[in-house]
Amino acid sequence: MGASIRWTARLRALLRRWRGAPQTWLIVGGFVLMAAMAIGTGLTVDRFRQNAIETGRDSLESSVRLLARHFDREFEDFAVLQKSIIAELESHGIESADVFRSEMGTLAMHEVLRTRASGWSDVAGANVFDANGVLINSSRRWPVADISASDRGYFTRLKNDPALQEEIEVVPGRFGNGPAIVFARRVSGPHGEFLGLVSRAIAPEQLESFFASTGLGEESSIAMHHQNGQLLARVPHVDAMIGQNYRTGSAEQKAVFERSFVTTELASPIDGKDRLVASRMLAGEPLVVVATKSRDATLATWRTQTKFFVTVAVLSIGLLVLTLLLIFRQVTRRVSLEKQRLDTAMNTMTQGLLMFDQDQRLIVCNRRYIEMYGLSTAVVRPGTYFRELIQHRADTGSFDGDVDSYCDDILANIGRIKSNIVETSDGRLIEIKNQPSAAGGWLATHDDVTERIRADERIAHMAHYDALTDLPNRVLMRGHLERRVAELAHGNPFAILYIDVDEFKGVNDSLGHEVGDELLRQVASRLRACVSGNDLVARLGGDEFAIIKAGTSDRAELTALAERILRALRMPVDCKGQEISTDASIGIAIAPDHGDDLEELLKRADLAMYAAKSEGRGTFRTFVPEYDDKARQRRQLELDLRQALARGEFEVHYQPLVDLSANVVTGCEALLRWRHPERGMVSPADFIPVAEDTGLIGEIGEWVLKQACLEAASWPGDIHIAVNVSPVQFRSRTLALKVAAALAESGLAPGRLELEITETVLIRDDAEALTILQQLRELGVRIALDDFGTGYSSLSYLHRFPFDKIKIDRSFICDIGEPADSSPIVQAVVHMAAARHMATTAEGVETETQREVLRQLGCSQMQGWLFSPAVPAAKLKQLLSKQAAAA
Numbered sequence: 001m002g003a004s005i006r007w008t009a010r011l012r013a014l015l016r017r018w019r020g021a022p023q024t025w026l027i028v029g030g031f032v033l034m035a036a037m038a039i040g041t042g043l044t045v046d047r048f049r050q051n052a053i054e055t056g057r058d059s060l061e062s063s064v065r066l067l068a069r070h071f072d073r074e075f076e077d078f079a080v081l082q083k084s085i086i087a088e089l090e091s092h093g094i095e096s097a098d099v100f101r102s103e104m105g106t107l108a109m110h111e112v113l114r115t116r117a118s119g120w121s122d123v124a125g126a127n128v129f130d131a132n133g134v135l136i137n138s139s140r141r142w143p144v145a146d147i148s149a150s151d152r153g154y155f156t157r158l159k160n161d162p163a164l165q166e167e168i169e170v171v172p173g174r175f176g177n178g179p180a181i182v183f184a185r186r187v188s189g190p191h192g193e194f195l196g197l198v199s200r201a202i203a204p205e206q207l208e209s210f211f212a213s214t215g216l217g218e219e220s221s222i223a224m225h226h227q228n229g230q231l232l233a234r235v236p237h238v239d240a241m242i243g244q245n246y247r248t249g250s251a252e253q254k255a256v257f258e259r260s261f262v263t264t265e266l267a268s269p270i271d272g273k274d275r276l277v278a279s280r281m282l283a284g285e286p287l288v289v290v291a292t293k294s295r296d297a298t299l300a301t302w303r304t305q306t307k308f309f310v311t312v313a314v315l316s317i318g319l320l321v322l323t324l325l326l327i328f329r330q331v332t333r334r335v336s337l338e339k340q341r342l343d344t345a346m347n348t349m350t351q352g353l354l355m356f357d358q359d360q361r362l363i364v365c366n367r368r369y370i371e372m373y374g375l376s377t378a379v380v381r382p383g384t385y386f387r388e389l390i391q392h393r394a395d396t397g398s399f400d401g402d403v404d405s406y407c408d409d410i411l412a413n414i415g416r417i418k419s420n421i422v423e424t425s426d427g428r429l430i431e432i433k434n435q436p437s438a439a440g441g442w443l444a445t446h447d448d449v450t451e452r453i454r455a456d457e458r459i460a461h462m463a464h465y466d467a468l469t470d471l472p473n474r475v476l477m478r479g480h481l482e483r484r485v486a487e488l489a490h491g492n493p494f495a496i497l498y499i500d501v502d503e504f505k506g507v508n509d510s511l512g513h514e515v516g517d518e519l520l521r522q523v524a525s526r527l528r529a530c531v532s533g534n535d536l537v538a539r540l541g542g543d544e545f546a547i548i549k550a551g552t553s554d555r556a557e558l559t560a561l562a563e564r565i566l567r568a569l570r571m572p573v574d575c576k577g578q579e580i581s582t583d584a585s586i587g588i589a590i591a592p593d594h595g596d597d598l599e600e601l602l603k604r605a606d607l608a609m610y611a612a613k614s615e616g617r618g619t620f621r622t623f624v625p626e627y628d629d630k631a632r633q634r635r636q637l638e639l640d641l642r643q644a645l646a647r648g649e650f651e652v653h654y655q656p657l658v659d660l661s662a663n664v665v666t667g668c669e670a671l672l673r674w675r676h677p678e679r680g681m682v683s684p685a686d687f688i689p690v691a692e693d694t695g696l697i698g699e700i701g702e703w704v705l706k707q708a709c710l711e712a713a714s715w716p717g718d719i720h721i722a723v724n725v726s727p728v729q730f731r732s733r734t735l736a737l738k739v740a741a742a743l744a745e746s747g748l749a750p751g752r753l754e755l756e757i758t759e760t761v762l763i764r765d766d767a768e769a770l771t772i773l774q775q776l777r778e779l780g781v782r783i784a785l786d787d788f789g790t791g792y793s794s795l796s797y798l799h800r801f802p803f804d805k806i807k808i809d810r811s812f813i814c815d816i817g818e819p820a821d822s823s824p825i826v827q828a829v830v831h832m833a834a835a836r837h838m839a840t841t842a843e844g845v846e847t848e849t850q851r852e853v854l855r856q857l858g859c860s861q862m863q864g865w866l867f868s869p870a871v872p873a874a875k876l877k878q879l880l881s882k883q884a885a886a887a
């Protein structure tokens with residue numbers, strides 16, 4: 001039973017495969033066409049054959065019909081003559097044979113006969129015989145010959161049978177003549193006594209010559225028979241046949257002499273050939289006209305036609321076969337080419353591909369699939385059942401599930417597209433897509449998506465985790481916070497701790513990015529160590545971190561956490577061989593105490609952190625409402641600052657720079673002042689950072705530069721002007737252009753302009769900064785390094801760029817004259833600067849002692865309140881005029 005089902009399935013599969021091949025259709029189509037041509041030709045030939053036979057029959061029928069009609073008319077005339085003679089004879093009232101003989105055997109009667117029979121030249125003359133059969137008169141000759149008809153059958157029959165009026169018979173000729181067809185009529189007395197007969201005769205040749213005139217063609221015959229079967233005349237003529245009786249043989253053959261008309265096929269009793277026969281009885285005489293034609297002759301034309309048709313059909317089929325062979329070859333080539341292409345395409349696919357038929361048998365499988373699972377081509381080949389294939393995979397170790405349930409699941413879903421990713425025993429991820437095929441099977445693709453999925457996972461991880469520390473990033477933290485905010489409704493408080501690593505930029509800039517990165521990783525690890533599993537530690541970017549402390553609003557607990565964090569961060573850490581201790585500023589916002597809106601909470605944590613920073617760093621602050629006020633004030637400052645330039649609220653003041661050895665003003669520093677309409681004078685220390693944060697510094701700085709240059713251009717002598725350049729301005733890339741424009745506009749000599757930049761400018765991007773400095777130097781302006789000593793590796797910059805001047809920061813000057821002052825440092829800087837031909841300016845000189853010490857240390861210039869604070873332009877002009885006057 002099972003074997004039979006399998007065989008049926010195989011047969012069905014074979015048929016399906018066979019059906020699908022284009023060559024199959026070509027062969028089938030070719031055979032159908034050839035069969036159609038053969039059948040068509042056969043049918044046509046058969047039709048033509050029937051037509052030929054029907055035509056033959058029709059022709060015979062019409063021939064006998066015409067002949068019968070013709071002879072009917074002939075013999076009727078013939079009979080009329082006889083009857084008129086008999087009537088003539090009988091009109092004499094003869095009552096005995098003797099009287100008949102004597103009255104009829106006269107010359108006068110001869111004349112009557114001759115006159116009556118004269119119109120019938122082709123018929124023998126009319127003869128009158130007496131009751132003994134002796135010829136007593138004749139239309140042809142007088143006196144008559146001595147002839148007796150008493151031996152003739154017709155005489156005997158007419159004499160003996162009063163009912164018989166006429167007899168027709170072929171009789172052999174007398175005196176060496178050929179046979180004759182005799183038409184004899186009885187002459188009876190008034191009481192029916194036999195008196196004699198009147199006969200006329202016609203030679204068979206005369207009928208035959210008429211038959212011949214119809215031109216029936218080869219193997220045809222026309223004959224006239226008596227109804228009793230005796231042959232009277234025939235074409236073609238055969239002497240021996242005349243007079244023979246043919247009413248013999250089969251009933252069908254006899255019927256020819258019995259029925260009015262017959263059309264049939266018979267084996268000829270004459271020549272034994274199959275013949276078409278048509279016969280017709282004459283209406284007036286017991287005669288039958290029979291026409292025949294052999295079947296062979298009838299079909300002669302048809303045979304010629306058939307030969308032609310068959311030849312044409314054979315040639316057409318031959319041509320068709322040839323054409324089909326050529327097409328077959330083309331199609332086979334094309335199919336083979338397409339198969340090659342398909343094979344190439346399939347085997348260069350990166351996916352494994354399988355196609356199954358509706359009986360779950362493998363139709364196609366590419367190399368990639370075999371290689372993907374390390375399978376055997378002896379097992380995985382067309383015809384293999386799906387279940388056998390999965391079993392083979394299980395046997396060879398690339399499938400470790402339950403074969404049956406896996407197959408059942410796939411087979412239950414082959415009607416629809418299904419895709420899933422499975423993990424192989426060796427850890428690869430394979431995406432399997434099954435989709436139904438039109439033929440009822442399905443197509444399966446196996447795509448090794450391990451790399452893609454891993455990459456997707458990596459990308460997804462990167463989208464939510466910080467690459468450096470592997471901590472959740474801002475995006476993930478927001479998602480986490482949204483959930484925490486949602487849980488507030490359930491009474492679950494939480495806190496946000498914003499942590500900013502103090503001075504990280506300095507470490508990064510001075511010790512390098514690698515050290516900076518390592519420091520951040522260490523910070524991340526220490527922060528993680530400070531919290532429990534429910535808490536989230538995130539890196540928000542740069543040196544900013546955050547901790548979301550779940551389940552508490554307890555300030556003591558949060559304070560303890562902040563202190564724990566600070567302690568942890570302050571512990572020295574080894575970063576790439578550098579021992580670094582760092583610190584942090586922490587801002588804390590508590591939900592719901594400080595709000596239940598995510599944005600608000602984040603802002604408040606930030607404000608608290610900002611407060612911690614501005615209140616000395618290395619500490620933490622919990623949000624208080626005043627921070628909101630400060631933020632509001634700053635926002636207001638920002639708004640006012642945006643309008644200050646347009647409203648003309650800025651002024652440039654100038655602080656003299658005094659040469660220490662000559663004690664004369666040799667330059668001035670331009671210092672910006674903001675005369676706020678409500679707040680009064682606002683310190684640049686307060687608004688310059690805001691201007692830098694908002695980007696307004698670009699516009700403001702350009703204005704200061706132009707003002708200072710214009711002002712300096714009006715000063716006497718070669719007193720130079722120093723202008724502060726913010727790092728933000730410095731990075732704008734258009735600084736050199738703006739400086740050149742200010743110089744051009746004011747007419748100030750470039751050598752009188754000094755630009756003060758801070759170390760921050762150099763720290764960030766050395767190469768770019770040096771390029772900008774070079775551009776400025778090429779303009780001819782002087783460059784001073786401001787606030788020297790407050791950065792990280794100040795000395796290294798002096799090697800890389802030859803500044804014109806170093807301004808020693810106020811923090812080194814203010815303690816001069818006190819115990820353990822900074823004089824040695826100042827001394828070192830002055831020596832180093834002198835060695836590189838740089839001038840030095842001491843900032844913030846407030847006392848005579850400081851001035852004296854600085855002068856002794858060899859410092860070039862001083863700037864400070866000791867001499868003059870920054871003053872308005874007009875006041876400076878007076879000061880300079882006084883100095884000029886004193887000189």
Ligand SMILES: Nc1nc2c(ncn2[C@@H]2O[C@H](COP(=O)(O)O[C@H]3[C@@H](O)[C@H](n4cnc5c(=O)[nH]c(N)nc54)O[C@@H]3COP(=O)(O)O)[C@@H](O)[C@H]2O)c(=O)[nH]1
Pocket residue numbers: 655669670671672673683684685688701704724725726786787810843844845846863864865866869870
């Ligand atoms: N980018 C720009 N920065 C500017 C501009 N104008 C000023 N500034 C910077 O603002 C900071 C504060 O400036 P200011 O309040 O004007 O303070 C300067 C002096 O007034 C002050 N100074 C001078 N002598 C003394 C002194 O004897 N004692 C003392 N305590 N302070 C003194 O020092 C400031 C000048 O510093 P520096 O620029 O480093 O020479 C300040 O950083 C300015 O640079 C501007 O237009 N653009």
